[in-house]
Amino acid sequence: MQAKSSKTTILDFMRSSSYAPQTAEALIETIPISGNLDHFWKDLLELEENGEIIKTRFGTYGLPEKMGLVVGRFQLTSKGFGFVIPDNKGERPDVFIPPRALGGAMNNDRVMARVESSSGGNKPEGEIIRIITHANNKIVGIFHQSGDFGFVTPDDKRIGQDIYIMKRHFGGAKTNQKVVAEITEWPVERRNAEGKIIEILGNVGDVGLEILSIIKQNDLPLEFPPQVIEASKRVPKSIKQSELEGRRDLRDLPIVTVDGDDAKDLDDAVYVKQLGKDEFLLGVHIADVSYYVKENAVLDKEARERGTSVYLVDRVLPMLPERLSNGICSLNAGEDRLTMSCEMHIDRKGRILSYEIFPSVIHVRHRLSYRIVREILVNGDEELVQKYEDVVPMLKMME
Structure with missing residues (x-):
């Protein structure tokens, strides 16, 4: 049996209606398991540690849901x-x-x-x-000292209990300071978790403290690791002519982005033209990030670890370094950008009659916002209509 399939094999065997808990040795005989048994023992242990199977007091194994x-x-x-x-x-x-x-x-x-x-x-x-x-190895909260010990009251009320802090683990924290405590001993019956102060965020009432607390509470990364920054520096700031080979050149089209006023990374752009009385060509153009971020490279691994950019009240924590997220991978107006495009032939009701997806290069004509579009289409703002006169007919068609 191949190592990569042994966990699935064990689980499938145990899920059969006729299965009764067996010892590991019996499983080896009845499944049966052949080849290198080290893989079997390793996978059996991992399944048990992860709670996917359970070992009884009799030394037999079974599925939790059957017990x-x-x-x-x-x-x-x-x-x-x-x-x-x-x-x-x-x-x-x-x-x-x-x-x-x-x-x-x-x-x-x-x-x-x-x-x-x-x-x-x-x-x-x-x-x-x-x-x-355990999910909460670090807790954000307010520190209070009481003689030779202290405690941290978590910001997250769902934590349900204060964290006990011994004096030698105060880390310089004083009463009514917002801190990050690392748990050193998990709670047990009638005894709170114990921890140590690893970071002092500030005094209660400090400007910006609540946002910083949210960042720390959710373990959001404020900085990129040095190797990720170095990798981003190797990404070019502009497009070379040689990179356009095999891409459809759409730079002459009046393509626009439409985002919030304060958006930083602009990753999609649109264009519409009329093909007939009730038919249109809709082009949607997405920044071709994969051209610069190769699978399993250091930039890709960091992006996967972060999962997404995080938008807070006063800042953005991007998924990729700024050189990419606000630079070459952002569809900034007046700049050539590599994209993946989907051009759709649609009717007036939005039904797709046909479509084509292809790599492309675009040159965004204008960086629009929802507010600008609303002022043009709903309120007919004369100044904005004049400023964006080359795309106003297209915006009305989009509407």
């Missing part, structure tokens, strides 16, 4: 009770967990719960018997 157990994410409420959201949510209801049965679990932990009874409503009731992975 009255539920594995999933724990969602704690500010009132002290919570719910386990099952991994297989479509197949099983959430499990209600009363305050007495939390088992030291904190909000967003991945847990295993024993289903004990029906709580009288639609949701079964249970008890958390194992914490598979």
